[in-house]
Amino acid sequence: EIATPGRKGFYTSWQSASQQVAIMVAAAMGFALNAVLEESAIREWGWRIPFLFGCLIVPFIFFLRRKLEETEEFSARRHHLEMRQVFKTLLANWQVVVAGMLMVAMTTTAFYLITVYAPTFGKKVLMLSASDSLLVTLLVAISNFIWLPVGGALSDRFGRKPVLIAMTLLALATSYPALTLLANAPSFSMMLSVLLWLSFLYGLYNGAMIPALTEIMPAEVRVAGFSLAYSLATAVFGGFTPVMSTALIEYTGDKASPGYWMSFAAVCALLATLYLYRRRAMSLQNIVKSQGAA
Template sequence: MNPSSLAAKDPLSARTSKFSAVLRVTSGNFLEQFDFFLFGFYATQIARVFFPSGSEFASLMLTFSVFGAGFLMRPLGAIVLGAYIDEVGRRKGLIVTLSIMASGTILIACVPGYTTIGMLAPALVLVGRLLQGFSAGAELGGVSVYLAEMASPGRKGFYTSWQSASQQVAIVVAAALGYFLNSWMTANEIGAWGWRIPFFIGCAIVPFIFFLRRSLQETEEFKKQRHHPRVGEVFRTMLANWRTVFAGMLLVAMTTTTFYLITVYTPTFGRTVLKLTTADSLLVTICVGISNFIWLPIGGALSDRIGRRPILIAITLLAICSSYPALSWLAAAPSFGRMLMVLLWLSFFFGMYNGAMVAALTEVMPANVRVAGFSLAFSLATAVFGGFTPAVSTYLIQVTGDKAAPGYWLSFAAVCGLVATLVLYRRGGAAERSATLA
């Protein structure tokens, strides 16, 4: 029985059923994001194995470019898989996205290095990243919409925040694995083969996640829809609502840029730019993941009480004013303590903003193409902003000589988020009307 149908009969059973549904859908999201982010965490090791070069900068840029290439596939996955999920249902679609992500991860984990098979090695790694990106294009949208549609009245922000919260668990687990590997193995052993261990762990738990997702129930809201659009209809609807999709992309720019800066890029930033130890960088990443996990449901629940708009505006203004100064303070005297304080400050931005933003994005999209619309806006933002944050940060530092230069990129993304919020929540705007009906 669907969780929402239990509420009137047995409130306790309804709460238990909803908790179970949240766990089942976000467990798959955890695995997909765990596999997806490992590539960024082990960028230095992957660069040496698959993209050898006489220049560390060139090697890292190649690796982060391949990392970013996965995000270029997200818009395509958002349209194709998002339309599929809108047509066949949330449950079936989320099983398909999990299958594709697992295929990409297995490929990356098993490909021999450049010294063994030459140029075929980076080519196969690229294919693996493209598969991961194609899958992730609809995964986040599918999970977010599922949570929004099963949420209790007036608690949509709180429920949808658990999509992102599950990602933070993935970040903590991936960083913790890296920390323990760093303790147990030498740097040469990790660079040669140890970095593959977390990828194999991700592959090993795929069957368990499949079992959880197979038992998901379809949402009542999807069942009530009289018409489920086919791919062609989705394309036409997206074109008709391109302004909403574009504004949604700008809304997501702030959250996706902050997220990849404080999680995926942190280990590399700490080691190669700030010259801190690998252990320090990974410990900071673990703390950031825990901090994100705490702030996300707080941001979502607060947005249910006071509205999405005040939170989105306040956080973007704070980010514009303080991102670069905070990173400059860190770069002036790098230390574990300073890096932890600065990244926890940025983590507060991410958690509060994203907790409100995800619910806002589900509310503004047309109901019959909600997954495709959400996924496309999110994927475009990730492809244009977030996914290339490590590469852009590396490039900005190289050309300016300023270790705090990533702060400029984050501030620009915050400006985009502020503009989008003002547009979507203008008087009588689509977001206000949708939020009123939610």
């Protein structure tokens, strides 16, 4: 709502880009702990250090909460919905929320795969050192930070839909083959190369997806609808990515099988994108027809 005209994608992409700073700090801290402490010390007490460090941000959160101001668009509203009305509107637009969840599926799955699950995958599956796996995660977070604003800017320039469709098709075509290359030749450089490619897909897709989902949600429940769709996708897809990846590897014996889960998420996102933009086009056509009749 504060973005300048024609740059909403670029502005909103920085919300996701800022999250990558947290991944950088966490990965760097994990890398440093593995370099300084023995594995037994990390397992016994060293793992608490990052959590204690994370608590230091709590006072800053309260400071931000006290100082933040509402946007002009929100402040200008004369009528604000009650919670009962918010839930009623969300229920009336359940198709948009569900489709939005499927659109977010690729974002959360890719993010958890290349950041949260990557250290475990590198250490337990590919038998790389913990330090190498964490270093890859750090470099991937830097890559995410770069590609997310690029994705937002590209969606401003060429439209949200073309970027979303292109990235989902690329993910569908390359996720499993890329992880197969990594499984067949596990090394630090190969893991870095494959995850940087997935980072490219994630960054460009998410940079376009955030403004797209924001624009598609009904304006009166924009935050609630966006939050619900995103949290459902995180719970159903993203949060289950480590579990699904581990289960697929154990069930199939194929170390590249997490690519199946990534491909499934890409299919969900592709179908949701096509549905939502078709629905939006039909709504605009109906508005034009009603205005013409009037």
